Amino acid sequence: MHAGDDLRGPLAGHPPPRRAVPARRVRRGADRRTLADDDRLPRGGSAPRAALGDPGRRGAIASAVRRGPADADAVGPAGGALPRGGSAPHPPAPVERRGAGAAPDRPDPARGGRRPRDPVDGAGGPRLGGAPCARIGPVDAERVLGDGRADGVWCRLGEPLTVAQIARGGPAWLCLDAQHGAFDDAAVLASLRALGAVSGRPPVGVRVAGLSDALIGRALDAGADVVVVPMIETVEEALAAVRAAHYPPLGRRSWGPMSDLWGAAPPSAAEARTALWVMIETQAGLDAVDRILAVPGVSGVFVGPFDLAIGLGRDLSDLLAADGPDDPLPRIAAAARRAGKGAGAYAGDRERAGLLRALGFPRVAVATDQSLIALGTAAALDADAADSDC
Structure with missing residues (x-):
């Protein structure tokens, strides 16, 4: 100075x-x-x-x-x-203050101030021309995966760009495998964000690694339309999965979406779209399948025939050939029909997919991302070879 x-x-x-x-x-x-x-x-x-x-x-x-x-x-x-x-403009009109250290009043929407963002409905989020910015919400999985054949793809590689490219091929649904595949939390979130750029994207499920509030909640927070929980054997485990997947009063899921930068649908809207599918893969699960599917909040049953065959001590081909009403796979499909719930299964190839459809499972994973890359490569090379022979 x-x-x-x-x-x-x-x-x-x-x-x-x-x-x-x-x-x-x-x-x-x-x-x-x-x-x-x-x-x-x-x-x-x-x-x-x-x-x-x-x-x-x-x-x-x-x-x-x-x-x-x-x-x-x-x-x-x-x-x-x-x-x-x-x-500088003329000094503003004096403002009445409550004390020497009082903070300025919060903006008043009635006086043209910006409304504070609501953490639930995002009503104070960005607006374009007076209308809220468009948000990419979850697909109505229950509507899309209703009655009728729905062939899906099982994704294991954990690669978001691959997931988006497969979605452009037109599958009825996708499932990201976080149990046996390479999907961690970051890969699931990145894949779901990549799918946001795909016009008319299919419903997306996430198979979590196990029955856990944290795992189920994080998959749904990332934007999964369906959460698939493996190895459910009892009514108590089904109830625990429901509590993890649904908001109160049905469950105890905590609100914290990661899928929308500008806010998200209120819990009531998200709740209406949440789909929980449980996997029956053991003898204990088979014995309790009717009671499990009667649990409110369970949307459907998904069968892993490989694990089910291991759990029952049977060969996979024998399990798929057993088509009597008391045989394992027809029993599960019939229980789903009685409960008014969906039924799906992992096939992995077209032959097993046909067998599972005949046993009562209209929603079948017909291929994996791994197999599609290999098949597409082989088909392209065969086409080049055929062209060169002409």
């Missing part, structure tokens, strides 16, 4: 200077004083109380800092707006 500088300011009863004090050079030409040279901020020191002025100015400066450096120099005297490149 120069010896001849005038210390008059807000503490002496005078109004603050009528120009902004950005953190850069504020004058150009012959007199090139920097902020540190200004009489309100000694070089190398902190700002004295006189430099910050009244509480309204402190709040305005703090608000400008939060908005970013591009807006910092738009703060005029006592928090008034300062047009870029122009002079």
Whole structure:
């Protein structure tokens, strides 16, 4: 501070200077004083109380800092707006304050202020032309996976771009395998975001690694339309899966979506779309299948025939050939029909897919992402070879 500088300011009863004090050079030409040279901020020191002025100015400066450096120099005297490149406007009307340290009042929507964002319905999110920005919501999985044949693809590689490309091929549904596949939380989230760019994307399920509130909740938070829970053997386990997948009062799922940067549908809307499928893969699960499917909140049953064959001590081909009403796979399909729930199964190839459909499972995973890459490569090479032979 120069010896001849005038210390008059807000503490002496005078109004603050009528120009902004950005953190850069504020004058150009012959007199090139920097902020540190200004009489309100000694070089190398902190700002004295006189430099910050009244509480309204402190709040305005703090608000400008939060908005970013591009807006910092738009703060005029006592928090008034300062047009870029122009002079300061007339001082704003005095604002009544409750105390020396009182923070500025929150914006009032009735006075044209911006409404605070609601963490549930996102009503204060960005708006374009007065309308909320469009959001990519979950597909209505129960509607899409209703009655009738629905051939899906089982994804194991954990590669989001591969998932998106497969979705463009037109499967009725996809399932990301986080139990035996390479999908971790990050890969699931990235895949679901990549699918957001696919027009008319299919419903997407996530098979979680096990019965866990955290695993089920995180799959749904990432944006899964269906969560598939393996190795369900009892009614108690089915109830635990329901509690993890559904919001109160049916369950105890915690709200915390990761799939929408601008807010999300309220829990009531998400709840209506949540689909929980349980896997029957053991003798205990087979014995309790009717009671498991009677649990409210369970949407359907999905069979892993490989694990079921191991659990029953049977050969896979024998299990798929057993088509009597008391045989394992027909029993599971019949239980789903009685309960009014969906029935699906993993096949892995077209031959097993046909057998499973005949046994009462209309929703079948006919291939994996791994097999489709190999088959597509072989088909392309065979076509090139055929063309070269002509």
